[in-house]
Amino acid sequence: MKLLVTGGAGFIGSAVVRRAIALGHEVVNLDSLTYAANLENVAGVSSSNLYSFEQADIRDRARLDEIFATHRPDAVMHLAAESHVDRSIDGPGDFILTNINGTFNLLEAARGYWQRAGKPEGFRFHHISTDEVFGSLGEEGQFTEETPYDPRSPYSASKAASDHLVRAWHETYGLPVVLTNCSNNYGPFHFPEKLVPVVILNALHGRPIPVYGAGLNVRDWLYVEDHADALLTVVQRGQLGRSYNIGGENEARNIDLVRTICALMDEMHPAGAPHDRLITFVTDRPGHDARYAIDPKRIREELGWRPSVTLEQGLRKTVRWYLDNEAWWRPLLARQGVGQRLGTKA
Numbered sequence: 578m579k580l581l582v583t584g585g586a587g588f589i590g591s592a593v594v595r596r597a598i599a600l601g602h603e604v605v606n607l608d609s610l611t612y613a614a615n616l617e618n619v620a621g622v623s624s625s626n627l628y629s630f631e632q633a634d635i636r637d638r639a640r641l642d643e644i645f646a647t648h649r650p651d652a653v654m655h656l657a658a659e660s661h662v663d664r665s666i667d668g669p670g671d672f673i674l675t676n677i678n679g680t681f682n683l684l685e686a687a688r689g690y691w692q693r694a695g696k697p698e699g700f701r702f703h704h705i706s707t708d709e710v711f712g713s714l715g716e717e718g719q720f721t722e723e724t725p726y727d728p729r730s731p732y733s734a735s736k737a738a739s740d741h742l743v744r745a746w747h748e749t750y751g752l753p754v755v756l757t758n759c760s761n762n763y764g765p766f767h768f769p770e771k772l773v774p775v776v777i778l779n780a781l782h783g784r785p786i787p788v789y790g791a792g793l794n795v796r797d798w799l800y801v802e803d804h805a806d807a808l809l810t811v812v813q814r815g816q817l818g819r820s821y822n823i824g825g826e827n828e829a830r831n832i833d834l835v836r837t838i839c840a841l842m843d844e845m846h847p848a849g850a851p852h853d854r855l856i857t858f859v860t861d862r863p864g865h866d867a868r869y870a871i872d873p874k875r876i877r878e879e880l881g882w883r884p885s886v887t888l889e890q891g892l893r894k895t896v897r898w899y900l901d902n903e904a905w906w907r908p909l910l911a912r913q914g915v916g917q918r919l920g921t922k923a
């Protein structure tokens with residue numbers, strides 16, 4: 578299959594690019610290279626003759642038309658987005674422009690290309706979204722594909738809007754779409770402004786490990802390579818017009834996740850142990866959703882996908898990777914906003 582992957586220089590997109598190429602697919606990586614991107618994430622596959630890169634912004638419609646005409650993909654996997662909730666609180670504008678307007682442009686470019694090609698049945702527009710569109714759960718229950726949308730941050734609202742656009746393009750124009758809504762990812766190549774790499778790197782450097790509020794927020798954690806595998810399963814075998822929730826079946830309170838990482842650091846990097854002495858509770862994020870949990874029954878039963886690692890196994894691999902890959906993360910610490918508390922301007 579020839580895949581046009583947007584956001585392929587980011588965290589999850591690059592995992593998709595690496596996995597797709599390993600499986601023998603052709604990949605066109607379309608990315609504008611924002612602060613969150615890093616072409617080092619795909620350095621391992623960029624010399625493959627299956628790989629090509631287009632630096633392009635999904636807000637630029639004409640450029641998208643050009644890329645579709647040049648590369649003629651069999652499917653689009655749309656991951657390009659502004660993705661950090663804290664940044665969306667301080668500056669929601671970019672989230673509206675990229676996540677909503679950008680998705681609109683990509684849908685229109687894909688629709689034009691698909692119509693000109695005679696509406697091939699096999700074409701797919703796969704929109705990659707988040708479980709955050711469903712809002713916040715209490716202590717019980719899980720998100721299913723039927724859970725009503727109830728986004729509560731500028732980030733999740735912009736993703737929810739893009740999901741609605743994708744469904745509308747299917748209903749109105751017949752564009753062959755599939756959607757996925759996934760829980761929190763972690764793993765190698767995660768930009769060091771997100772919780773898991775922040776904890777690992779602050780523990781490594783003996784710096785305070787910030788935990789929002791009392792650390793009681795619950796997330797359902799998924800190893801990024803398992804997510805990439807799920808996405809490649811859905812784009813090839815997902816039912817037309819359908820959405821699939823993807824979760825790791827690994828719920829954890831933030832404080833427990835942080836303590837697990839600290840214990841792994843004690844074992845793998847004993848200098849500085851016990852690392853949990855660095856845990857520092859800080860003011861909570863405004864509108865911080867209490868709990869997310871995914872019911873992954875549909876993807877498990879229809880497509881036979883399930884995660885390959887437990888949270889403990891995935892975290893162990895992740896900590897090892899950060900300890901072994903300083904050359905990857907060191908330069909990123911100098912990027913704008915990294916290491917600072919963001920999301921306080923509400």
Ligand SMILES: NC(=O)c1ccc[n+]([C@@H]2O[C@H](COP(=O)([O-])OP(=O)(O)OC[C@H]3O[C@@H](n4cnc5c(N)ncnc54)[C@H](O)[C@@H]3O)[C@@H](O)[C@H]2O)c1
Pocket residue numbers: 583584585586587588589590607608609610611612613614615633634635636655656657658659660661675679705706707708736758759760761762763768
């Ligand atoms: N990280 C998670 O836990 C998670 C969970 C569920 C869903 N998602 C979704 O998965 C997707 C990827 O998330 P991620 O964590 O890899 O994000 P990321 O921030 O690591 O990567 C996003 C990529 O998109 C690119 N990009 C941003 N704006 C662009 C634009 N206007 N034009 C072209 N490229 C642009 C960036 O340069 C970057 O390479 C997002 O759509 C996100 O909403 C993420």
